[in-house]
Amino acid sequence: MIAPDLSRFIAGLPKAELHVHHVGAASPRVVAELAARYEGDTAVPADPALVEAFYDFRDFTHFLQTYLQVVDLVRTPEDLWTLIYGVGGDMAAQQVRYAELTITPHPHLARGFAPREFCEVIEDARRRVEADFGTLLRWCFDIPGIPGPPADQTLSLALDQRPDGLVSLGLGGPEDGVPRSQFAPHFAAARAAGLHSVPHAGEVTSADYVWQAVRDLGAERIAHGIRSVEDPALLDYLAEHEITLEVCPTSNVCTRAVPSLAEHPLPALVQAGVPVTVNSDDPPMFGTDLNREYAVAAELLSLDEKGVADLARAAVKASFLGAEGKSALLAEIDAYAAQNSSAPLT
Numbered sequence: 001m002i003a004p005d006l007s008r009f010i011a012g013l014p015k016a017e018l019h020v021h022h023v024g025a026a027s028p029r030v031v032a033e034l035a036a037r038y039e040g041d042t043a044v045p046a047d048p049a050l051v052e053a054f055y056d057f058r059d060f061t062h063f064l065q066t067y068l069q070v071v072d073l074v075r076t077p078e079d080l081w082t083l084i085y086g087v088g089g090d091m092a093a094q095q096v097r098y099a100e101l102t103i104t105p106h107p108h109l110a111r112g113f114a115p116r117e118f119c120e121v122i123e124d125a126r127r128r129v130e131a132d133f134g135t136l137l138r139w140c141f142d143i144p145g146i147p148g149p150p151a152d153q154t155l156s157l158a159l160d161q162r163p164d165g166l167v168s169l170g171l172g173g174p175e176d177g178v179p180r181s182q183f184a185p186h187f188a189a190a191r192a193a194g195l196h197s198v199p200h201a202g203e204v205t206s207a208d209y210v211w212q213a214v215r216d217l218g219a220e221r222i223a224h225g226i227r228s229v230e231d232p233a234l235l236d237y238l239a240e241h242e243i244t245l246e247v248c249p250t251s252n253v254c255t256r257a258v259p260s261l262a263e264h265p266l267p268a269l270v271q272a273g274v275p276v277t278v279n280s281d282d283p284p285m286f287g288t289d290l291n292r293e294y295a296v297a298a299e300l301l302s303l304d305e306k307g308v309a310d311l312a313r314a315a316v317k318a319s320f321l322g323a324e325g326k327s328a329l330l331a332e333i334d335a336y337a338a339q340n341s342s343a344p345l346t
């Protein structure tokens with residue numbers, strides 16, 4: 001447990017979130033509301049308390065199966081808009097000023113969304129979030145770990161529609177037995193078109209998958225990447241090339257990627273000089289939020305207020321926000337830290 005003063009400091013700290021999935025970030029209230037719309041045609045409960053109980057995962061595969069059941073509740077433009085707008089409001093309440101939201105378009109396209117309609121809805125929700133809450137959203141379009149048409153469709157959507165908020169291409173879903181390298185042509189095309197590369201790798205597999213992401217997909221940041229800890233040469237490489245790992249501690253415990261928070265490799269990654277950010281991944285699904293993940297990191301890394309503010313700065317620096325936006329958000333963090341520090345003035 002961290003001190004109440006540090007919790008308060010975290011709660012008010014302006015933050016950036018780099019790794020959070022759009023459906024995984026939906027509040028149990030919004031998920032229950034969507035489930036009520038499709039009662040009889042979904043196993044997802046229509047009561048927020050039961051939704052929370054529904055999020056109890058045996059392992060990573062079970063988590064992904066559950067996740068897809070919630071994804072399947074997003075069937076109309078209004079469903080999608082409601083979900084993203086709600087996520088934006090929840091983030092703003094945590095003082096998240098900037099978020100890169102990972103969206104997996106494929107299941108929505110398979111459910112009948114036309115590519116242009118899909119992008120118009122998310123862009124409209126993004127603009128409303130910014131106007132109403134002041135939180136900037138950017139998109140990472142995520143290939144759902146399935147080669148062939150799902151991967152091709154994700155890339156086509158990104159390149160043909162190219163919504164204003166899109167900054168990167170991702171790769172998520174199942175990882176074991178899904179070599180990262182097979183998606184090299186997709187990432188090469190995305191990078192040639194100016195998109196950043198942020199695949200999941202080394203969440204539940206091995207350091208080898210992280211090497212593939214770095215070497216074959218040109219990864220600039222890695223989603224999770226915690227298994228890098230098993231390979232000292234990889235740790236050196238990540239540190240030397242300043243490839244940031246988007247670490248999500250509570251997620252890793254809830255999906256059984258690591259046995260417990262006490263055994264989480266975050267301290268070893270930091271010790272090895274690897275740049276890290278702290279993120280929430282699918283927060284209500286894991287009974288967490290970004291503030292809580294900062295508290296978890298503070299405990300694992302024995303951070304004080306300055307250390308926590310440095311974590312927030314690291315996320316801004318590793319983000320794909322433009323130079324001006326970065327400077328403004330860093331200045332806001334500095335001002336907050338100066339005004340709210342409980343350290344005695346010297």
Ligand code: ADE
Nearest residue numbers: 021024172173200281282
């Ligand atoms: N989709 C949603 N959450 C995910 C995770 N933690 N890993 C891979 N794919 C995901």
Ligand code: ZN
Nearest residue numbers: 021172223281
């Ligand atoms: Zn993720």
